[in-house]
Amino acid sequence: MIIKDKILEVKNLTHYYGEQVGCEDISFDLYQGEILGIVGESGSGKSTLLKCLSGQISPSQGIINFCIDQNQPLQDLCKISEQKKRALMRKEWGIVQQNPRDGLRLRVSAGGNIAERIINEEIKNYSNIRHKALDWMDKTEMEKSRIDDFPLNFSGGMQQRLQISKILSSNPKLVYMDEPTGGLDVSVQAKLLDTITIIVRDLNVSMIIVSHDLAVVKFLTDKLLVMKSGMVVESGLTDRVLDDPQHSYTQLLTSSILQV
Amino acid sequence: MIDGFNFAYLDEATKRMIRRTILKAICIPGYQCPFGGREMPLAYGWGTGGIQVTASIIGMNDTLKVIDQGADDTTNAISIKNFFKKVCKIKTTEVTENATIIQTRHRIPEKKLSEHQILVYQVPQPEPLRRLEPKEQETRKLHAYEEYALMHVKLYEEISHYGSVIKTYAYPVRTNRRYITDPSPTPKFDNPKMDFMEALQLFGAGRERRIYAIPPYTSVKSLDFEDHPFEIQTWDERCDICGSNNSYLDEIIVNDKGEKKFICSDTNYCEKNIKT
Numbered sequence: 001m002i003i004k005d006k007i008l009e010v011k012n013l014t015h016y017y018g019e020q021v022g023c024e025d026i027s028f029d030l031y032q033g034e035i036l037g038i039v040g041e042s043g044s045g046k047s048t049l050l051k052c053l054s055g056q057i058s059p060s061q062g063i064i065n066f067c068i069d070q071n072q073p074l075q076d077l078c079k080i081s082e083q084k085k086r087a088l089m090r091k092e093w094g095i096v097q098q099n100p101r102d103g104l105r106l107r108v109s110a111g112g113n114i115a116e117r118i119i120n121e122e123i124k125n126y127s128n129i130r131h132k133a134l135d136w137m138d139k140t141e142m143e144k145s146r147i148d149d150f151p152l153n154f155s156g157g158m159q160q161r162l163q164i165s166k167i168l169s170s171n172p173k174l175v176y177m178d179e180p181t182g183g184l185d186v187s188v189q190a191k192l193l194d195t196i197t198i199i200v201r202d203l204n205v206s207m208i209i210v211s212h213d214l215a216v217v218k219f220l221t222d223k224l225l226v227m228k229s230g231m232v233v234e235s236g237l238t239d240r241v242l243d244d245p246q247h248s249y250t251q252l253l254t255s256s257i258l259q260v
Numbered sequence: 261m262i263d264g265f266n267f268a269y270l271d272e273a274t275k276r277m278i279r280r281t282i283l284k285a286i287c288i289p290g291y292q293c294p295f296g297g298r299e300m301p302l303a304y305g306w307g308t309g310g311i312q313v314t315a316s317i318i319g320m321n322d323t324l325k326v327i328d329q330g331a332d333d334t335t336n337a338i339s340i341k342n343f344f345k346k347v348c349k350i351k352t353t354e355v356t357e358n359a360t361i362i363q364t365r366h367r368i369p370e371k372k373l374s375e376h377q378i379l380v381y382q383v384p385q386p387e388p389l390r391r392l393e394p395k396e397q398e399t400r401k402l403h404a405y406e407e408y409a410l411m412h413v414k415l416y417e418e419i420s421h422y423g424s425v426i427k428t429y430a431y432p433v434r435t436n437r438r439y440i441t442d443p444s445p446t447p448k449f450d451n452p453k454m455d456f457m458e459a460l461q462l463f464g465a466g467r468e469r470r471i472y473a474i475p476p477y478t479s480v481k482s483l484d485f486e487d488h489p490f491e492i493q494t495w496d497e498r499c500d501i502c503g504s505n506n507s508y509l510d511e512i513i514v515n516d517k518g519e520k521k522f523i524c525s526d527t528n529y530c531e532k533n534i535k536t
Contacts, residue, residue: 083405090407105413112417119409119416126419126485148420 005032006067007173007206008053009074013062015048021230022048026062028225028235030174033204037221037238039211039253045230046210047178053208054095054176055085067173068092090120094167098179100159103166104151110137110162111147117170136165141195157188161195168199175200177209181216193219214257218242226250268315269347274298278316278471282462285473290435291403292386297469307340308466310363310382317378317462318344318361323351325359330367330508330525337365354528366429368450370507370529373459375476381444383465386472388432388442408440411483419488428493434481435474443480449492449508454480497522502533 008030015022023045030036038046052059058078065074068088077085089095097103104113114133123129134144140161151159160180167175180196181189197220200207211217217224217238224241226234226249234247245251266272274296281295300308318324324344328336332354340363341352353359356371363380373379389399392410402410411432418425425431431448435441443454444463454461454474461474474480482490498505500521507529509522524530 086401086405086407090409108413109417109420111420112413115416116409116413119412120407124412124485126416126488129416129485130420 006030006074007032008067009063009065010053011063011065013049013052013059013064015052015057015059015061017048021045023052023227024230026225026232028223028232030206030208032173032206033201034223035200035207035209035221037209037211037217037224038227039214039217039224040227041212041253044227046212046227048230049227050176050178050208050210054093055089090117091170092173094170094172094175096160096163096167096175096177096180098182100151100156100163103163104159106152107150109148109150110142110154113151113162113166114169117166121170132169136169137162139168139199140165141191155188157184157192160184160192164196164199168203168205171203172205175205175207177207179211179213180209181211181213189216196220214242214253226253265347267320267348268318268344269300270298270312270315275316278312281471282313282316282473285462285471286460286475288439289474289478290439290441290472292470292472294469295471297466300466301343302340304467305384306336307363307365307382309464309468309471310365310380310466311340311343311464312466313380313462313464313471314344314361314363315347317380318348318350320348320350322348322360323353323358324348325353325356325362325528326364327362327367327369327526327528328365329510330369331527333527356528364446366445366447367508367525368446368453370524370526372453373457375458377459379457379459379461381446381461381463383442383444383463383470384467385430386442386463386465386468386470388430388440403439406438411440412485415483415485415488419485424488425484425490431490432483434483436478437481440483441472441474441480447493447508448482448490451480451482451490452492456480495522499524499530499533502530504530504533 006029011027013026014024026049040046051057055077064077066077067074111133114136115129118129118132134147137144137147142161151162181192209220221238224238225232228249234241234250242254245254278295281293285293300311302308326337326341328334345352356369361378365382387399389402392414393399415425429447430442430445431451433441433443433451443451456477458476460476463472484490495509499509500523504524507524507526510525511520511522513520
């Protein structure tokens, strides 16, 4: 890989909640088109890490460098202005929330939800916006006829699909997903995972997926971080980590998967 | 002191504070300036913001006109006019071109205003984004960083559900190509009049304690999409009293059978039409 393609660089990231450790001394790099999984039990610091990375909280220590423009060196996320950070959040990043209700405007139609991120890019032509919205609904395998319905009346799986089309409609560089399939039944989950893989590989976006579901992680990700008590205990290629776990916690984790 | 009141009711320090706010508001067209709103001898929602702005700018030689929905003779207009008559001993008028200050609730007079006039609006809700984003902290950021996509989402929604933008009053505008502004609940019919108006426009929101302004000759554009351009209301009928076909018409039910008539909402404009 050439250096130009690196889009995220995390060095010694640490965050404390008072005395309490949120996450400690985490370092990794992420390249264009790469999908990174973060696994670990509840309370292991996965969500804290994700919040730091997506600028929702500023870390106590450490550096997060993000590629804003491919022709420029990476920029320290903690040093850019709030305005710029918000602009990144609207365009270059997307955060797919575990509960789609947190990421959607429930009283705005499905089309309107997708339109919000498209309008941000200075498109002031109604038909173009609607066209793009329909296009995205199609890509995420939603029924086009539901474009004017409110997400309030959608099923959980549909809401999650809508959230994903909303996020992807601005062609982001990096998408964070926090338990994207949590709370969905298995068949819906499988279909959603298929959709995500196809689109993501197609768009060549990078993703960071936080999950406690090893099956999801194995299916989607290239690289894996295993976290315990705020620290990364093992990292590497997903297949390697899951097939040949080195750390005792990872071994416990892989052996705890229920077999059908 | 006049009869136990200071001139124009408010004390001088308060008037100075409000004038400072007004100056700031004029410097940043469309930006909502907070001010220390005082309690007025009038309930919130009846024009306390407008009254405070008028009281701060009015002088002994001013002539005041007050309109409510375009009419000079309705309760709100009459009582505010009487209030200023009492506390300022100034002249009042119903003739638009004779007034130096016009305080208005929900209309802009049909007669073109001049540089020598000031239009004071009574505003119930100054924040155009309020219905879309309930948090004040967030709406201020949206204004500061010019993140106005949400407003177009609202227009998108109306076109998707109803085929066109159905908002007919308080139709959001962009002032001086920067701040999105609520033109107070005037009908969208009046929006084009605000664009490059010769008179100074001041907006006072008493309950929300905000003042904003549109200086003379400032661009005011109603928001729209390229393929769904902004349009004003039109009527097939004419005014039943004066026969005008180019003013804003009110629909009134005249009897128990539900028969209706249309009349000019601007009473002064209507009267003048009859005379000529």
